[in-house]
Amino acid sequence: MSDSQSSRILILDFGAQYSQLIARRVRESKVYCELVPADVSLQRIKDFKPTGVILSGGPSSVLDPDSPDMDEGVLQLGVPVLGICYGLQLLVRKLGGQIESADDREYGRAELEIVEDDPLFDGIARADEQVVWMSHGDRVLGLPDDMHVIATSGGSPFAAVRSTAGPYWGVQFHPEVVHTANGVQMLENFVHKICGCEPSWTMSSFVDDAVESIRQQVGDKRAVCGLSGGVDSSVAAALVHRAIGEQLTCIFVDHGMMRKNERQEVEALFAEALGVELISVDASERFLKALEGVSEPEKKRKIIGNMFIEVFDEVAARITEERGDVGFLVQGTLYPDVIESVSVKGKSVTIKTHHNVGGLPDDMKLDLVEPLRELFKDEVRAVGRELGLPARALGRHPFPGPGLGIRILGEVTPERLEPLREADAIMVEEIREAGLYDEIWQALVVFLPVQSVGVMGDDRTYENVVAVRAVTSTDAMTADFAHIPYDVLGRISNRIINEVQGINRVVYDISSKPPATIEWE
DSSP: OOTTOOOEEEEEEOSOTTHHHHHHHHHHTTOEEEEEETTOOHHHHHHHOOSEEEEOOOSSOTTSTTSOOOOGGGGGSSSOEEEETHHHHHHHHHTTOEEEEEEEEEEEEEEEEEOSOOGGGTTOOTTSOEEEEEEEEEEEEEOOTTEEEEEEESSOTTSEEEESSSSEEEESSOTTSTTSTTHHHHHHIIIIIISOOOSOOOHHHHHHHHHHHHHHHHTTSEEEEEEOSSHHHHHHHHHHHHHHGGGEEEEEEEOSOOOTTHHHHHHIIIIIISOOOEEEEEOHHHHHHHTTTOOOHHHHHHHHHHHHHHHHHHHHHHHHHHHSOEEEEEOOOOHHHHHHHSOSSTTSOOOOOOTTTTTSOTTOSSEEEOTTTTOOHHHHHHHHHHTTOOHHHHTSOOOOTTGGGGSBSSOOOHHHHHHHHHHHHHHHHHHHHTTOTTTOSEEEEEEEEEEEEEEETTEEEEEEEEEEEEEEESSSSSEEEOOOOHHHHHHHHHHHHHHSTTEEEEEEOOOOBTTSOSSOO
16 A cells, blocks of 8 residues: 555454454445454554554453453554444453453344434434444443443443543444444444544555556566456456556466366457457466366365466566566455455464465565455456456456366366366356346356266266356455346256256355355365
């Protein structure tokens, strides 16, 4: 982020399920923010120069001696602090109040009553019914002397509080979730009215800052960009091309696990539509050879990530010999990739290693340029529009770098890839034909390592099963299964079974994220 972005909110993450939603809400109010582990050093916090700090919720109890904590210096920064749920309880305790373990835990819907006018509730009528979302086991027993109640609920007499000793606010409910009426307004009030942040985080300003930052980082060296055909790498390539022009060479590596006709579409977009130099490398045999006998998802991701870097290094070496030093590799890493690959929740576990974050080798010869690392997916598409990318490129469903390799449960083989590729193409064709493509965030087919009995032409079959999955989402941090009409699902199933040899059963995945992830591996 450029230093010109003076309004910025720092979110200390105590492990809440909704921490990323807080970040989304702040970004939506056009204010830059970052989500960092709660135990980050005070110096790191000071270096960030926050305009305000938000303490997230979390699954732990502040009464547990091993519960997540923060440096008390955060309360001496002189900037407003908002504690949410666990963050409220930690704030109250550090200021001298008392917390107790409640006999009756409070989860779900509650009615909020605003009892005092406050900037946090600016623009929200006190007479209105305020539905809020609670999720807590502990509760405040007594407030510090300099803190008072500004809102209550049936189960929380200290539902919202404010301190007169410093710029401290706290709420027991979760304003970031859609179930809380006026929750977005409350967060906007904290960010704009209490912290005084300017709504300056726009994709136009981001592009200007990113272009300058890329130029400073790359200097007079050359860079290569790995293109997968997805939105992220496409936007990253366009952004870096705007910054350094002919110093950038894009590389499309066909690892044998691409969608149907992927190579032709990528070459047409970048070589013809955008005028960006593109080198295509067919490394499919090499990748599939490295994956022989490998079925564990994390191992597959790391092998694919390492192999990508090997190919990029080789192409970069050839470019260096011909045109000058290549020192950088451009990747379309996004903020959700970073969050899922390298947990920001202290003691929580890594959900999955994204090939472009945790799957990279330690001995890389190229330095990384990751211009989208701060962005969520919807922000990336907005950047793409700023850069003039065509709608057909920005509207494509996300496609993972490891490709169909992580949509095959178990070992990746040509015999599994080909029917999966055909089934995937059928699903995309059908949802496009039904006018559903743009309503769905991501649609995919998964090859399952099981076989089932069927009957075709009066003969018994014992063939493969695939799962089709389609989800709706905004930023991939949370997702719900798409409610595709039954007749469309029927056509998808019938076509796959009738047109793709070796598949006799299709099932539909109706799980949400969380608890499931969008991709199966």
